[in-house]
Structure formats: structure tokens, C-alpha cells
Amino acid sequence: MRQQSRVAFILLLTPLVLWLGLLIVIPHIDMLLISLRERISFGVYEGSLTQYEKALTEPLYLRTFWRTAVMSVLATAITLLIAFPVSYYIAKMAKGRLQQVLFMLCLIPFYVSELVRTFGWMILLRETGLISNLLQLTGLADQPVELLYTDATMMVGLVYTSMLFMVVPLVTTLESLDDSVVEAGYDLGGNGLSVMREIIIPHAMPGIVSGCIVVFMLSLGNYLTPTMLGGKDSLWFTEMIYNQFIVRSNWELGAAFGFMLLVLSSVIVWGMLRLTGRTLKETMG
Amino acid sequence: MIPSIPQSRAFRVIYGGYVLLFFIYMALPLTVVAVFAFNDSQFPSLPWEGFTWKWFFGEERPRIGVFHERGILRAVGNSAFVAACVAILSVSVGTTNAFLFNRYEFRGKGLLYVLMLLPLVIPGIVLGISILVFSSTLANGIWDLARVDIQALRPGLLLVILGQFSFITTIATLVISARLQKFDRTLEEAALNLGANRLTAVRTITFPFLGPAMIGALVVAFLMSFENFNTTLMLVGSDAPLTIAMFDRLKEGSTPLLNAVSLLLMVASSLLALLVILFQRRP
Numbered sequence: 001m002r003q004q005s006r007v008a009f010i011l012l013l014t015p016l017v018l019w020l021g022l023l024i025v026i027p028h029i030d031m032l033l034i035s036l037r038e039r040i041s042f043g044v045y046e047g048s049l050t051q052y053e054k055a056l057t058e059p060l061y062l063r064t065f066w067r068t069a070v071m072s073v074l075a076t077a078i079t080l081l082i083a084f085p086v087s088y089y090i091a092k093m094a095k096g097r098l099q100q101v102l103f104m105l106c107l108i109p110f111y112v113s114e115l116v117r118t119f120g121w122m123i124l125l126r127e128t129g130l131i132s133n134l135l136q137l138t139g140l141a142d143q144p145v146e147l148l149y150t151d152a153t154m155m156v157g158l159v160y161t162s163m164l165f166m167v168v169p170l171v172t173t174l175e176s177l178d179d180s181v182v183e184a185g186y187d188l189g190g191n192g193l194s195v196m197r198e199i200i201i202p203h204a205m206p207g208i209v210s211g212c213i214v215v216f217m218l219s220l221g222n223y224l225t226p227t228m229l230g231g232k233d234s235l236w237f238t239e240m241i242y243n244q245f246i247v248r249s250n251w252e253l254g255a256a257f258g259f260m261l262l263v264l265s266s267v268i269v270w271g272m273l274r275l276t277g278r279t280l281k282e283t284m285g
Numbered sequence: 286m287i288p289s290i291p292q293s294r295a296f297r298v299i300y301g302g303y304v305l306l307f308f309i310y311m312a313l314p315l316t317v318v319a320v321f322a323f324n325d326s327q328f329p330s331l332p333w334e335g336f337t338w339k340w341f342f343g344e345e346r347p348r349i350g351v352f353h354e355r356g357i358l359r360a361v362g363n364s365a366f367v368a369a370c371v372a373i374l375s376v377s378v379g380t381t382n383a384f385l386f387n388r389y390e391f392r393g394k395g396l397l398y399v400l401m402l403l404p405l406v407i408p409g410i411v412l413g414i415s416i417l418v419f420s421s422t423l424a425n426g427i428w429d430l431a432r433v434d435i436q437a438l439r440p441g442l443l444l445v446i447l448g449q450f451s452f453i454t455t456i457a458t459l460v461i462s463a464r465l466q467k468f469d470r471t472l473e474e475a476a477l478n479l480g481a482n483r484l485t486a487v488r489t490i491t492f493p494f495l496g497p498a499m500i501g502a503l504v505v506a507f508l509m510s511f512e513n514f515n516t517t518l519m520l521v522g523s524d525a526p527l528t529i530a531m532f533d534r535l536k537e538g539s540t541p542l543l544n545a546v547s548l549l550l551m552v553a554s555s556l557l558a559l560l561v562i563l564f565q566r567r568p
Contacts, residue, residue: 008483012385015378020400023451024407027415030422086307089300104562105308109315111558113512115528116547119535120314123321123544128330130317160314213406221408223515228535238410238515245414245519255418258411269406280402281395 028262035255051256061240061257068237069264071151072219075158079166079215080208082159087170087207088200092177103171110164118228121157122148125229149231157225162218166211173207174200209276213269220265237261315551322544340545351545360530367442367526368510371449375506376499378450379457386458387465404452413519416448441522448516453509457502464498465491497564504561508554 038048055061090102109117124130125147135141147153177200185195201208226236241261244254273280321330325337342350351357386398404412417440424438437443468491476486514528521529527550531543 027419031415111554
């Protein structure tokens with residue numbers, strides 16, 4: 001029996017180790033090694049920190065890096081602000097059928113490819129698009145208005161794309177809040193604001209943290225939305241990675257960029273977990 | 286701020302209005318995509334030129350429909366193939382992972398569990414390039430050693446499958462683990478007492494219990510793979526899956542053909558999603 005259990009253990013461990021080893025751990029180590037070398041001539045490489053030096057001294061690279069980080073944080077904050085009242089409504093105000101239907105309405109758009117969602121925004125916002133036509137029709141504009149290719153448009157797209165990943169954890173945590181606790185808050189003399197601050201938000205914290213982490217990751221790693229909706233000078237860091245790898249075939253610099261993005265996302269995720277005293281296992285698992 | 290606490294009428298109206306606005310925001314882009322699939326014009330924009338089915342069934346240029354457009358059909362085929370492989374692979378490994386984490390205590394379990402979660406917090410593009418880099422290191426190494434060029438390790442469908450598998454497996458593992466945790470192990474022990482061996486007990490008792498979660502994970506994995514963009518973008522070769530093919534066309538300028546493809550995608554994936562939700566609602 002013990003022998004049998006040992007065999008079963010090894011059989012179950014093997015796929016996990018192969019998967020994590022060959023597709024996650026080793027590729028990332030390899031990427032790190034490639035980012036730490038420099039091409040001397042054809043097929044000859046030398047270890048050096050040149051790529052990181054380039055990435056950290058070239059103003060365009062550095063600016064894009066920070067811009068991507070700041071815009072992703074901003075997108076996360078806006079998503080949270082928009083999603084919270086809606087999630088609260090679904091979890092606490094709506095009852096029965098309505099609650100189920102509203103929740104489904106939130107879920108379904110996200111089974112549709114991100115490409116389709118972005119395409120929808122392009123149809124709405126471009127110069128010949130619906131909103132531009134509507135503005136002309138109502139007399140608010142006297143010529144076609146180009147609404148695409150600005151930071152604000154990109155933000156609309158980013159928030160839209162990751163909304164679900166904020167709403168679902170928020171609804172789940174808010175649903176578990178007992179109505180009587182809220183009532184007790186009012187009975188003890190609290191008003192709407194203090195009940196919100198002292199009871200509802202602390203209770204929803206786990207949902208807020210996991211929602212924010214996922215939305216931040218999705219915004220940071222987004223490629224489609226900034227490319228299709230963002231302007232010429234709203235370059236996103238993922239676009240630079242793509243350019244180095246596919247357009248310029250400069251894998252060394254591209255790998256360095258990839259590693260910087262990885263470090264940035266890890267630091268921010270770690271920071272958020274640290275700040276709220278939670279572990280990755282509790283938040284994601 | 287719950288229904289049992291009285292609120293002013295103005296507050297309720299404003300709150301309700303806000304929620305309504307939110308759902309309009311959610312529905313707007315998808316509705317627009319769907320509606321313009323039926324516009325009898327070269328461009329998916331106003332003016333409205335009349336209703337047509339041509340973008341679905343049209344047989345000749347310039348109004349060639351989805352069902353006669355070879356490039357798109359081939360891309361759908363590629364996507365379906367990739368998604369089926371990814372779904373089967375990730376659910377298989379997800380199941381073994383779930384059993385491992387649920388049934389065994391071993392040194393390094395905590396570390397492995399965190400490693401297992403990591404793919405969720407690695408940006409898709411970074412996952413893609415790391416696999417691209419590693420597979421080409423492998424291919425170059427094999428070439429240097431044996432002068433054999435292994436095409437499978439160059440960008441193409443195999444790498445796309447591996448790239449998507451690398452993070453979808455985490456999701457499959459989580460879905461199946463959640464169900465396995467609810468399993469009452471005494472049922473399995475009862476089977477053992479009644480003379481079944483361990484494998485038979487797992488096969489006849491545990492698997493039927495896990496069934497709904499496995500089917501749910503299968504569909505979710507299929508959908509996630511089908512709509513994946515970031516990881517695929519870095520690993521794609523000459524055979525493009527649907528999202529990449531549509532992206533390439535979108536860059537060149539769009540026709541309502543893309544709306545028609547999108548509408549079909551929406552209908553198909555909502556149906557699948559609905560199916561899963563209904564299926565898992567059953568106790």
C-alpha cells in the first residue's frame with residue numbers, strides 16, 4: 001500500500017514539475033540570461049549589462065516604462081471606483097431573479113474576445129463613428145470629431161476590458177456581508193458614510209485586493225487596447241517588447257524589457273499584498 | 286444602504302440611474318459590433334445603407350461573407366484545433382495537480398503551490414516571449430549538436446498551444462481543486478471497504494463527483510484559448526488563429542465582414558458560457 005501510494009505520488013508530481021519547469025521556470029531563467037548578454041558579432045555573445053543600461057538611460061524607454069505603470073494604476077483605480085457601486089447594487093440591493101440577471105449581464109461580455117470589444121469601441125469613437133455622428137446630429141459639433149487615439153479613449157478601453165475582473169470578486173465578498181451587520185451599524189448611530197467606511201469597505205477588502213491585482217496585471221500586460229485605441233505617443237511598454245522581438249529582432253533588449261515588466265508587476269502585486277497583509281494563496285487560490 | 290434601511294427617493298433614483306448607465310456602457314460596444322454586421326456598406330460605420338445578410342452568406346467580392354471567406358475559415362479551424370488541444374491538456378494536468386495538492390503532504394508543497402499560481406500574475410506577453418526564447422535556445426542547441434532543425438520548436442501552432450497551456454492550466458487546477466475539496470473522502474473509503482482497489486474507487490466514486498467541474502474547466506479553457514491574444518501574438522507562425530487573423534485585418538482597415546465574424550463569436554461563446562453557468566448551477 002505504501003509502495004503503491006509512493007508510485008501514485010510520483011505519477012501526480014511529474015506533470016506538475018514538467019509543466020512548471022519546462023514552461024515557466026526554465027524559460028524565464030533563459031530569458032534572464034539572454035537579457036544579460038550582448039551580441040559581439042554573428043553568433044558571438046558576451047555577458048554584459050548593456051541592455052539594462054540602454055533601457056535605463058534611453059529617455060523614450062524609461063518614459064514609456066513609467067507611463068505604462070502610472071496609467072495602469074490609474075486604470076485600476078478608475079475601474080474600482082466605477083465597479084464598487086455597481087457590485088454593491090448587485091450584491092445587496094437587487095434581489096432574486098434581477099440579481100442573477102444583472103450578474104450574468106456582467107459576465108457574458110467577457111466571454112467575447114478582447115479584440116471584438118476593442119473593435120466595438122473603434123466603431124463608436126472613430127471619426128466616421130457613431131458618437132461623432134451623434135454629436136453632429138445634435139449640433140454639438142459642426143464637423144466629424146476624431147475621438148480615437150487619445151489617452152482618454154485608451155483609458156475607456158482599458159477600464160472596459162478589465163471591468164469583470166473587478167466586479168466578480170467584489171460581488172462575491174459583498175454578498176457574504178450579513179445585512180444585519182449593516183443594520184446594526186445604523187442602529188448604533190452610524191450614517192451612510194460611516195457605515196460604508198467602518199463596515200462595508202473593511203468587509204470587502206479581500207475582494208478589492210484581488211480585483212485590483214488582476215485588473216492591474218491585465219492593464220499592464222495589455223497590448224491590443226493601447227495599440228488600437230491609443231495615440232501615436234501613448235506607447236505602451238508591451239508594444240516596445242513586441243517591437244524589439246518581432247520587428248527589430250533585437251531579442252536581448254526585448255528580453256530585458258520583458259524582465260523589467262515582470263519585476264514591475266511583481267513589485268506592485270507584492271506591495272499590494274503586503275499593504276493589506278494578505279498572501280498570494282489567499283488572494284488567487 | 287440596504288433595502289431594509291429607508292433611503293430618500295432622490296438617492297434611489299440616482300443610484301438606479303447609475304447602474305443603468307453602467308450596463309449601457311457594458312453593452313454598447315458589443316451591440317454596435319453586432320448591428321453593423323448587417324450594414325450593406327463597405328465600412329462598419331454610418332450611414333446605414335440598408336439591411337443585408339451578405340456579410341454572412343455573400344459569395345463574391347467585394348461582399349464576401351464569413352462562410353465563403355477561406356482565410357477566416359482556416360483561422361477558425363486553427364483556433365478550434367489549438368483550443369481543443371489546450372483544453373484537453375490543461376484539464377488533464379489540472380486534474381492531476383488537484384489530486385496532488387488535495388491528497389498529499391510533502392516537503393516543498395507550499396512553494397509548489399505558489400509557483401503553480403504564478404502564471405496568473407505574469408503578463409501574457411512575457412509568458413509568450415519567455416517560451417519563444419527558450420524554445421529557440423533549444424532548437425539552436427539541437428542544431429549545433431546534431432545539425433537537425435526541429436521546426437516544431439519554431440513559432441507555430443505547437444508553441445501557441447504550449448504558451449496558452451502554460452497559464453490556462455493554473456485556472457483548470459483551481460476550478461478542479463475547489464470541487465475536490467468539497468468531496469467527502471469517506472465515500473471513497475467505503476468503496477475500499479467494499480473491496481474496490483484504489484483506482485476503481487477513484488474511477489467510480491471520485492471522478493463522477495468531479496465531472497461537472499472538469500467539464501466546466503474544459504469549456505472555460507476552450508474559450509480562454511480561443512480568445513487569447515497576448516501570448517499567441519508572440520508565438521504565432523504562419524498559421525494564424527482567429528484573433529491574430531482578425532487583428533491583421535483590423536490594422537488594414539475593417540469591413541463588416543469582421544463584424545459578422547465577431548457576432549458569430551459572441552453568439553457561440555455566450556451559448557457555451559451560458560451552458561457552463563446552467564450546468565454548474567445544478568447541485
